[in-house]
Amino acid sequence: MAIERAGVVGSGLMGSGIAEVLARAGLDVVVRDISAEAIASGRASIEKSLEKGVQRGKLSSDDRDAALARLHFTVDMADFADRQLVIEAASENEDVKKAIFAELDTVVTAKDAILASNTSSMPIIRFAQATGRPDRVLGIHFFNPAPVQPLVELVVSELTDPGVVDAMDAFATDVLGKVTIRASDRPGFVVNALLIPFLFSAIRMVEAGHATKEDVDLGMVNGCAHPMGPIALADRVGLDTCLFVGKSIHEETGDPAAKPPVLLSRMVDAGLLGVKTGRGFYDYSAT
Ligand SMILES: NC(=O)c1ccc[n+]([C@@H]2O[C@H](COP(=O)([O-])OP(=O)(O)OC[C@H]3O[C@@H](n4cnc5c(N)ncnc54)[C@H](O)[C@@H]3O)[C@@H](O)[C@H]2O)c1
Incomplete structure (x- = not known):
């Protein structure tokens, strides 16, 4: 057809x-x-x-x-x-x-x-x-x-x-x-099942004070040839979307890597959703 x-x-x-x-x-x-x-x-x-x-x-x-x-x-x-x-x-x-x-x-x-x-x-x-x-x-x-x-x-x-x-x-x-x-038909399909735990690991690293957000992003861009770092990418996807997708993967699979970091939840509560609201981990108000 x-x-x-x-x-x-x-x-x-x-x-x-x-x-x-x-x-x-x-x-x-x-x-x-x-x-x-x-x-x-x-x-x-x-x-x-x-x-x-x-x-x-x-x-x-x-x-x-x-x-x-x-x-x-x-x-x-x-x-x-x-x-x-x-x-x-x-x-x-x-x-x-x-x-x-x-x-x-x-x-x-x-x-x-x-x-x-x-x-x-x-x-x-x-x-x-x-x-x-x-x-x-x-x-x-x-x-x-x-x-x-x-x-x-x-x-x-x-x-x-x-x-x-x-x-x-x-x-x-x-x-x-x-x-x-x-x-x-499994939570996160292929891409989000891999991406969400990766983004959450990066956020947890920043939350723990292990590295700055800038260094996490610079590391993945210059060390792994990613076009943008995971913190900037989370801002681009939308922190509310990251939270929602992570919750749904975690709820069904119990995978601890998909458990949303507390910092992410608080940022969503604060309305800091990333590029779409002008501020997330980074400030986009001038762009
Ligand atoms: N935003 C993303 O990056 C992204 C990426 C891939 C998939 N998705 C999925 O795509 C879907 C839409 O997401 P979005 O970001 O475009 O959301 P959105 O909020 O921009 O758009 C949703 C639209 O659906 C309309 N709507 C609600 N109920 C309706 C109905 N009964 N009939 C017709 N229209 C109705 C709303 O009025 C709104 O215009 C979601 O399932 C989301 O998970 C989103």
């Missing part, structure tokens, strides 16, 4: 990025959010991102206009009726996502359509079980910013049909131009 009609649920940071990726790849894309304000904000961020692409010479202004013309925004789930693929990228809340999957199951008419979630931390099987077609459900985990980061993790639940995984693998690589890896 050639996928030509896709849907995206949620037009926030990830949903708008994923919708842009799909539209740039030539698909007709319906994007649904819950309010006119959310839609306007999603549309504006896609327009801004496409404009940046034109300025950087990554796409022509004709390609930008064509991508925009392929995007349709709605507040109505019923507009997903004829979609062949729907990617859920709504807020990281299990009840919200389960309700979305239950509704998609009733509105998406093609029984061979694929329903996917972009969740960072929740079991795919729970969303699959909210539908009457759990074999057609998998995780398609993009990284932020979706139009720039090459990786997509394909998350395979206990009930995902292997043919669905193969089809999504071919689609993500051949049509979207992404690099794919496959992960089982």
Whole structure:
């Protein structure tokens, strides 16, 4: 089945990025959010991102206009009726996502359509079980910013049909131009299961006074050729996101490496969430 009609649920940071990726790849894309304000904000961020692409010479202004013309925004789930693929990228809340999957199951008419979630931390099987077609459900985990980061993790639940995984693998690589890896439906999948303990180790090192944040970052950049150090990376990911993902990995696995450091919890309590709030471990107010 050639996928030509896709849907995206949620037009926030990830949903708008994923919708842009799909539209740039030539698909007709319906994007649904819950309010006119959310839609306007999603549309504006896609327009801004496409404009940046034109300025950087990554796409022509004709390609930008064509991508925009392929995007349709709605507040109505019923507009997903004829979609062949729907990617859920709504807020990281299990009840919200389960309700979305239950509704998609009733509105998406093609029984061979694929329903996917972009969740960072929740079991795919729970969303699959909210539908009457759990074999057609998998995780398609993009990284932020979706139009720039090459990786997509394909998350395979206990009930995902292997043919669905193969089809999504071919689609993500051949049509979207992404690099794919496959992960089982386990906390953190592959990337976050490795990344979160690493970031937490770095934060614990700073918390214990073992090294300064600057030295931790300089060490990993200059000693291990990382493009940015773990403290700066935690700020970039968002300290609230790090905390949330760490908690969910720790809750299910008990892995002490994924237990959030107290310093991280306190910074989140203080509203110091990193780049997005202008201050985390570092100060971004001037940038
Ligand atoms: N932020 C990241 O770096 C990142 C990376 C990979 C995956 N994710 C995952 O992507 C998903 C979205 O994260 P985000 O950072 O874009 O969040 P966000 O808060 O920027 O956007 C979420 C959007 O979902 C909308 N929404 C809520 N309920 C909805 C519903 N019932 N129907 C349609 N839209 C609804 C909200 O109005 C909001 O616009 C989460 O599952 C998150 O774990 C995030």
